[in-house]
Amino acid sequence: MTDGFTTNHLFYLLQGLVWTVVLSALAFALGGVAGFFVMLARTSPIRWLRRLSLIYVQIIQGTPLLILMFVIYFGLGVIGIELPPLMAAGVGMMIYSSAYLGEIWRGCVESVPRTQFEAAECLALTRWQVLIDVILPQAMRIATPPTVGFMVQLVKNTSLASVVGFVELTRAAQVINNSLFQPFLIFGIAAAFYFCVCYPLSVWSRSLERKLNVGRR
């Protein structure tokens, strides 16, 4: 029965890798939209909105993603919503990334010089116009390297979706290891797959950072 590692196993791991990428993309897309609103709330002129979003960010950043996954997984079951594992994991990753992305982007928006806001206001632009036409184009340039850097974080953290039974790369490796028990080989391959996805992103993020810093050197 345990004939060792075959191409079938490799194929199963590759399938897991595809689901890891799908979940990462889903988490980034949904988390990006939610994170945009978190950023808006964090920089809002309305005080209670700022406070509320700060509390949200502090709670998400102060608790492990693993616990967030458990709370959502069991919590949704309690309310009576039976989500497929992909959606449960996706919602968990979305909440997680919205807090981190929102906070990263808030920093970028706030690093745009104050005078830019003031000048835009003097031109009688509305708050939306200020944001869309003046601030965001400048903030996005600063925001790209840390956002790409966070994507590495995101891909790695999809591995925690394995605990709520979503079969992505880590879960697939666990399943195979349970039958073959060749942990060095199997988790080594899984790690290599993660590395192949994450390392290009890391390099890209670093090169973006270097390009951004050219003017300052």
Add this chain to the structure above:
Amino acid sequence: MNYQFDFEALLPYWQSFLQGAITTIQMTIVAVAIGLVIGVLCAIARRSAYPWLRLVVGIYIEIVRNTPFIVQIFFIFFGLSSMGLTMPVFFASVFAMVINVGAYTAEIVRAGMEAVHPSQIEAAEALGLSRFQIYRDIILMPSIERVYPALTSQFILMMLSTSITSQISAEELTGVANNIQSYTFRSFETYIVIAAIYLVITYLLRFGFHAIALAIFPRRRRLGTPL
């Protein structure tokens, strides 16, 4: 939705929760203390004159930083036991954490070291300071001071990552919670309580790191610069 929340069912287990929280903090402190030393050594090795040493340390850092912690833990824990090397879960967990936090620390400290201006080192050499003194007083301490906020948030992320060691059945906070919810069938409440405890530990650690900073960076204290 007509779910009755029942947090009282968890009350008899408060000692287990406390024990789990203490284990989490212990693991974090041990791993961070050793990881900090390894990280600083790796950061120094990254600036070494030997290309092979730079390469080896660079590979270690990149591998750890680009693979998930949970895979690292499985690799180490199951891998070692498949070789017949069994060790207590606590040690295996801390071992994996040290390897993980060491790589991140190395990268953060290296960034701080790069920000030290070469003229400062030249000035120190001109004053006749020894190589060790230059490293300690001119390069290391100022760069750690500079990257201290990044270091502390990395350490707090590490504390949160201890929850992952429950997957190899370590008896820290999450592991304890997994047990309790299987006794009480109050999974939702258990994990909410756990989340609150993690939040408290996060703030405790932040407070602790701030106190440490006040103690070891006298210049900051005098200038009143916030960390």
